[in-house]
Amino acid sequence: MAEKLVLIDGHSILNRAFFGLPDLTNSEGLHTNAVYGFLNIMFKILEEEKPQYLTVAFDVHEPTFRHKMYDGYKGTRKPMADELRQQVPLMKEMLRSMGVTVVELPGYEADDILGTISHLAEQRGMQVSVISGDRDLLQLATEQIQIRIPKTKKTGTEIENYYAKDVLARYQVTPKEFIDVKALQGDTSDNIPGVPGIGEKTASALIAQYHSIEAVHEDAANVKPPRASKNILEYWDQAVMSKELATIILDAPVVYDFEQAKLDGIASLYTDEAYKMCKRLEFKNLLSRFEHADNAKEEALSFTILDNEMIANAFLLNLKSGFAFAFTQTETGIAISIADGEHLVYIPSTEQYEEQKLAAAFADAVIRIAKQDETAVFETAEVKKTLRYLLTHGISLNPYRNHFYDRTIAAYLINPTIGDYPYDLIAKDYLGQFLPSKDELIGKKNHEIETYLCHEANVTYRSYQLLLDRLDEMGMMQLFREIEMPLAFVLADMEQEGILMDKETLQEYGRTLQVSVDALESRIYEAAGEKFNINSPKQLGVILFEKMELPGAKKTKTGYSTSADVLEGLKGSYPIVADILEYRQLTKLKSTYADGLSNFVEADGRIRTSYNQTITATGRLSSTDPNLQNIPIRIELGKQIRKVFYPKAGCVFIDSDYSQIELRVLAHVSGDENLIEAFREGKDIHTSTASKVFSVPFDEVTTLQRRNAKAVNFGIVYGISAYGLSQDLGIGRKEAQEYIDQYFATYPKIKEFLDATVEDAKEKGYIKTMFGRIRPIPELSSGNFMTRQFGERVAMNSPIQGTAADIIKVAMIRVHDRLIQENYQARLLLQVHDELLIESPENEKEAVIALLEEEMRGAANLAVDLVVDTQIGKDWYEAH
DNA sequence: ACTATCACG
DNA sequence: ACGTACGTGATAGTT
Numbered sequence A: 001m002a003e004k005l006v007l008i009d010g011h012s013i014l015n016r017a018f019f020g021l022p023d024l025t026n027s028e029g030l031h032t033n034a035v036y037g038f039l040n041i042m043f044k045i046l047e048e049e050k051p052q053y054l055t056v057a058f059d060v061h062e063p064t065f066r067h068k069m070y071d072g073y074k075g076t077r078k079p080m081a082d083e084l085r086q087q088v089p090l091m092k093e094m095l096r097s098m099g100v101t102v103v104e105l106p107g108y109e110a111d112d113i114l115g116t117i118s119h120l121a122e123q124r125g126m127q128v129s130v131i132s133g134d135r136d137l138l139q140l141a142t143e144q145i146q147i148r149i150p151k152t153k154k155t156g157t158e159i160e161n162y163y164a165k166d167v168l169a170r171y172q173v174t175p176k177e178f179i180d181v182k183a184l185q186g187d188t189s190d191n192i193p194g195v196p197g198i199g200e201k202t203a204s205a206l207i208a209q210y211h212s213i214e215a216v217h218e219d220a221a222n223v224k225p226p227r228a229s230k231n232i233l234e235y236w237d238q239a240v241m242s243k244e245l246a247t248i249i250l251d252a253p254v255v256y257d258f259e260q261a262k263l264d265g266i267a268s269l270y271t272d273e274a275y276k277m278c279k280r281l282e283f284k285n286l287l288s289r290f291e292h293a294d295n296a297k298e299e300a301l302s303f304t305i306l307d308n309e310m311i312a313n314a315f316l317l318n319l320k321s322g323f324a325f326a327f328t329q330t331e332t333g334i335a336i337s338i339a340d341g342e343h344l345v346y347i348p349s350t351e352q353y354e355e356q357k358l359a360a361a362f363a364d365a366v367i368r369i370a371k372q373d374e375t376a377v378f379e380t381a382e383v384k385k386t387l388r389y390l391l392t393h394g395i396s397l398n399p400y401r402n403h404f405y406d407r408t409i410a411a412y413l414i415n416p417t418i419g420d421y422p423y424d425l426i427a428k429d430y431l432g433q434f435l436p437s438k439d440e441l442i443g444k445k446n447h448e449i450e451t452y453l454c455h456e457a458n459v460t461y462r463s464y465q466l467l468l469d470r471l472d473e474m475g476m477m478q479l480f481r482e483i484e485m486p487l488a489f490v491l492a493d494m495e496q497e498g499i500l501m502d503k504e505t506l507q508e509y510g511r512t513l514q515v516s517v518d519a520l521e522s523r524i525y526e527a528a529g530e531k532f533n534i535n536s537p538k539q540l541g542v543i544l545f546e547k548m549e550l551p552g553a554k555k556t557k558t559g560y561s562t563s564a565d566v567l568e569g570l571k572g573s574y575p576i577v578a579d580i581l582e583y584r585q586l587t588k589l590k591s592t593y594a595d596g597l598s599n600f601v602e603a604d605g606r607i608r609t610s611y612n613q614t615i616t617a618t619g620r621l622s623s624t625d626p627n628l629q630n631i632p633i634r635i636e637l638g639k640q641i642r643k644v645f646y647p648k649a650g651c652v653f654i655d656s657d658y659s660q661i662e663l664r665v666l667a668h669v670s671g672d673e674n675l676i677e678a679f680r681e682g683k684d685i686h687t688s689t690a691s692k693v694f695s696v697p698f699d700e701v702t703t704l705q706r707r708n709a710k711a712v713n714f715g716i717v718y719g720i721s722a723y724g725l726s727q728d729l730g731i732g733r734k735e736a737q738e739y740i741d742q743y744f745a746t747y748p749k750i751k752e753f754l755d756a757t758v759e760d761a762k763e764k765g766y767i768k769t770m771f772g773r774i775r776p777i778p779e780l781s782s783g784n785f786m787t788r789q790f791g792e793r794v795a796m797n798s799p800i801q802g803t804a805a806d807i808i809k810v811a812m813i814r815v816h817d818r819l820i821q822e823n824y825q826a827r828l829l830l831q832v833h834d835e836l837l838i839e840s841p842e843n844e845k846e847a848v849i850a851l852l853e854e855e856m857r858g859a860a861n862l863a864v865d866l867v868v869d870t871q872i873g874k875d876w877y878e879a880h
Numbered sequence B: 001a002c003t004a005t006c007a008c009g
Numbered sequence C: 001a002c003g004t005a006c007g008t009g010a011t012a013g014t015t
Helices: A012-019 A033-051 A087-098 A110-123 A135-140 A164-171 A177-187 A200-210 A213-218 A227-232 A236-244 A271-282 A282-292 A308-317 A357-370 A383-392 A396-403 A408-414 A425-431 A449-473 A477-497 A501-529 A539-545 A563-567 A575-599 A637-643 A661-670 A673-681 A684-693 A703-718 A722-729 A734-745 A748-764 A785-821 A842-857
Strands: A004-009 A053-058 A099-104 A127-132 A145-153 A156-162 A323-328 A332-336 A342-349 A379-380 A404-406 A499-501 A608-614 A623-626 A650-657 A764-767 A774-776 A825-829 A835-841 A870-871
Touching: A004 A012, A004 A110, A004 A501, A012 A033, A012 A053, A012 A087, A012 A110, A033 A087, A033 A127, A033 A145, A033 A282, A033 A684, A053 A087, A053 A110, A053 A379, A053 A408, A087 A099, A087 A271, A099 A110, A110 A127, A110 A135, A110 A449, A110 A650, A135 A145, A135 A177, A156 A164, A164 A177, A177 A213, A177 A227, A177 A236, A177 A308, A200 A213, A200 A477, A213 A227, A213 A236, A227 A236, A271 A282, A308 A342, A308 A357, A323 A383, A323 A449, A332 A449, A342 A449, A357 A379, A357 A383, A357 A396, A379 A383, A383 A404, A383 A477, A383 A575, A396 A404, A396 A477, A404 A408, A404 A477, A408 A425, A408 A449, A408 A477, A449 A477, A477 A637, A477 A785, A499 A835, A501 A637, A539 A575, A563 A575, A575 A637, A637 A774, A650 A703, A650 A785, A661 A673, A661 A703, A661 A748, A673 A684, A673 A748, A684 A703, A684 A734, A703 A722, A703 A785, A722 A734, A734 A748, A734 A835, A748 A764, A748 A785, A764 A785, A774 A785, A785 A825, A785 A842
Parallel strands: A004 A053, A004 A127, A053 A099, A127 A145, A323 A379, A379 A404
Antiparallel strands: A145 A156, A323 A332, A332 A342, A608 A623, A650 A835, A650 A870, A764 A774, A825 A835
């Protein structure tokens, strides 16, 4: 078999990739789509062809010689997009890091380099594949030289292949004749004039007949059509020059060393340097290629596995302060890093050394050190995980919580808008180190759980001071130490506690729903005249707005909108719409709540959510698996679900929620006397607002006026916009603006505050809550109007939502601690943003209510009182 | 993996 | 001319 050379037209393929892929950026903000696409095309080709040689050719941008720019993507030339230009040096760096030969030649185009090298290779008896997006290269095709043109399609990359015979078959001219076609036809993008009046069709036909422009010229008298006949004579000089321009040079003075271009298997491209670069550019898909390569890519992290009970125990007994640890629940084991990774230790639990024993020995070590050294700090990746693990073995570290540090919480406070803080990201951002990610280590092929855990521990240890310094600089030390860290312990206890759920009743409820769903389903099919999937917005949209021709069709980018606010307007006139809305409601209740929650009930009859403390941009918590912060309440049928949440024997539920906490925070931070006064009067705030805004006595406020005032109050908190308010109230934008103006006239300092907040945020790039929590708002400096508007609403909302979140967190810690310190059996179970649910023994309830309300009210000292409403019940339905 | 929808505050 | 109310998570359908 002949040896094979793959030649890539660098700019052309980069250009193809750039336009064929959506804009990708890495977290540094570098545009990466073209580089990514290039590598994908290159790897695909290499895997297919397994060549012995590989070379990429680039144009050198020397304007004096450049009669054309990059390969023909579009007929008209625009300057290269900035986002693409930036990627050219990245691409070259990537190729260099892979050891790929890159050829550039001043004064010549990439085409000429490709032509010359492929010609050389052919003379040596090699097979050549030239990869380009440019059809001009088809003139190079021979029996040995194949031109391959990749096309990015929905289904992936498809490649058109041309040997000389394929060119003839497709274009009815030989590769050499292709030059002559172009000489006649011209190419504006390449500044080739051609012959006026001869276009694509005529040019091809003439060359197919005469085989060269010279032959056409000679027989000009007989050439049809007459316009071509005339012009070939008149513009002959121009035609000759065009032919010259269109001809790719085959003997450019390229210095080319075949030995250097040798490719020692595809795996030889997977170098350490290339791996790091893929990591930096965040090419997650490509990284997997590196793992499958035989040669190891990482300096191995060295650590010791202590799987012997005696040795592990001895180690734990000798442990002194100054370590970081990490662990995971599935493959139970603990990784400990001491003294900057010099002593990385992984202790797995085994059949001999059971989890229970390991957990106890580990906790003993922590407690011993904490008692010996009051400055000792235990650095964890995610402390709540560790705490849950220990709690399942009956161990609580609550008394020692001031000794703990949580890397993920620290990173979250520094930038709460990311949502995910894996160790490899922390290592990159704070240590400038590129580590394999968790997925790479525990992927399909690798099962290096120990390595993963040791990286966790090591990164935690080594980034500790850097993160802490950053928190200090940003003024968030107190927030971190006094709120977020203690809260993690509170949340661990709440999660571990869980909440009892009557699974039988819930399932019965589900069966009842199903009966109604079935009935609705057949009625909908009947009205529609056919069966279809009601759950498919696509199918539903077609049925309603095409087949049944309902009015008011609103389009989304995928089809018709069938959302509730569209259907709501139609349900009066079309019974099928009312049925669909009810069907939606019932199936939602069935799938998400009846079926969904049932699956989470554990053996002890309790259901345990997970609180995520590091996900929201504002500082709120979120709840998952299952989400217990969105249990239905607004509609009675859904609210029934709350009856299956019940307290254990001898206990009741005590449920307290803050009344209008966000508006109270707003009154405080704005200092608006009128709003403060309204709260001090203690009357219904929406009615009071209506009374002031519409200048009517309090007792004469109509329900409509109250409803409007309430909507405006919400709007203010969300970062008011006339459009948003008009949508909510179903009124005109102008009218909505009038409401807003009247509102601001009533509460002038609120407007001042909101304006000042936005202004400040624009200047600083972030907002701050009362407790010092920050949220960056990069949207404010966007060039896009809509994005900027969004940034302004966020700037108005976040300090309010965030401060309210801070306040309830303080309350949670205080309530939790008092319940324990004062020896109550009652326990905090749930938090729902402005609401706390406690399970309390009957005989404690009065005291616990008093305690709960006291701590919730006292969590912050505002210009207005924090008012708390409390209810007691035998289930969550009654208690809220 | 993304989109549409809808549950909560 | 533009076209969204703020913050989440789960499910089903589609790609």
